Amino acid sequence: MTAVRLLMMVRELGPGGTERQFTELAKALDPSRFEVHAGYFREGPRAEELRAAGIRLVPVPVHSFLSPSVASGAWMLRRYLREHSIDIVHTFDSPLNSFGTPVARWAGTRAVLSSQRAHRALNSGMRWKLLRATDSIVDAVVVNCEFIRRHLIEQERVPGSRIRLCYNGIDGTRFFAAPRRRPAMLNEAETIIGTVCVLRREKDLTTLQKAFASVADARPGLRLLIVGGGPEAEPLRENARALGIEKQSVFVPAAADVTEWLHAIDIFVLPSLSEALSNSLMEAMGCGCTVIASDVGGNPELVEHGKTGLLFRAGDSADLARRIAELVENASLRAALADAAAARIRTDFSIESSVRRMSEIYEEFAPAR
DSSP, X not given: OOOEEEEEEEEEOSSSHHHHHHHHXXXXXXXXXXXXXXXXXXXXXXXXXXXXXXXXEEEXXXXXXXXXXXXXXXXXXXXXXXXXXXXXXXXXXXXXXXXXXXXXXHHTOSEXXXXXXXXXGGSOHXXXXXXXXXXXXXXXXXXXXXXXXXXXXXTSOOOGGGEEEOOOOBOTXXXXXXXXXXXXXXXXXXXXXXXXXOOOGGGXXXXXXXXXXXXXXXXXXXXXXXXXXXXXXXXXXXXXXXXXXTTXXXXXXXXXXXXXXXXXXXXXXXXXXXXXXXXXXXXHHHTTOEEEEESSTTHHHHOOBTTTBEEEOTTOHXXXXXXXXXXXXXXXXXHHHHHHHHHHHHHHOBHHHHHHHHHHHHHHHSOOO
């Protein structure tokens, strides 16, 4: 049987959660069923992983939607789709949804799929309008949690029949529970409160800092670990100084492999104001952290309060401080929640289950062979 020719597309082959899911899926799809091509605007650290796996890379030289490169990139992509007889185009993020889906339709590609992996309110007005326009030209929109499915149906008026749900999955051979291991810079910490994410405003890490500051004085062995890079990096350092927690705070740049840090964190906090299905939260649960998450988006689909972690009211630093104090003071509760969370990830959110589901979606739209 001839393999389905599939072009997956993402803005950048970078370290973010969407890019990680994109890469893991591309590598894990059965090569006897799918001939995978990986398209992108910008190369990044994931490119080498894809090359090593034998995935064909397709750079599309679009530098800005306001530059002439849009037209030349569209012609180049159209030509590639036709020359390689691509059966399915699947775009994974907002820029490629807006660019790749209309070009695929222009090229006459058999099936065109987009993705919605975050609430659309995070997009600017024009980008939001472009995304809405693509809803009517794709065969399906793939979402990564029930929250986003409801958002598209109830607020964006996307027909439910056009939406396909595929939960994210993580690699259990990399993200697994293990005894806590302290890096040298945190050797003397009794309890590490931490997070791993791209440092953007919607992650609301200032709420985490405020909550930490309110409990740190009474517990001198606490440390706050923030791993990641992004536009909020320097404001967060300044905020640590303003709150008087600079000496208890450790900032680590974004890392391609975050497992070292996740195996150091005792209590992982995701305080986002907006979230779909967080890869960093799943990875923390898989690595045996006890998790606290804001009660937004897809977080409650991962964290069952009191069973696999704790939830708090988004933006409420006092509520978050109470949750942190509860776990710091109750080691047995911490351990029970961590064990249950790791088991949930192994059972329901493995990369294998995600790949199986996405394969079913691709087979649904594949040509008869």
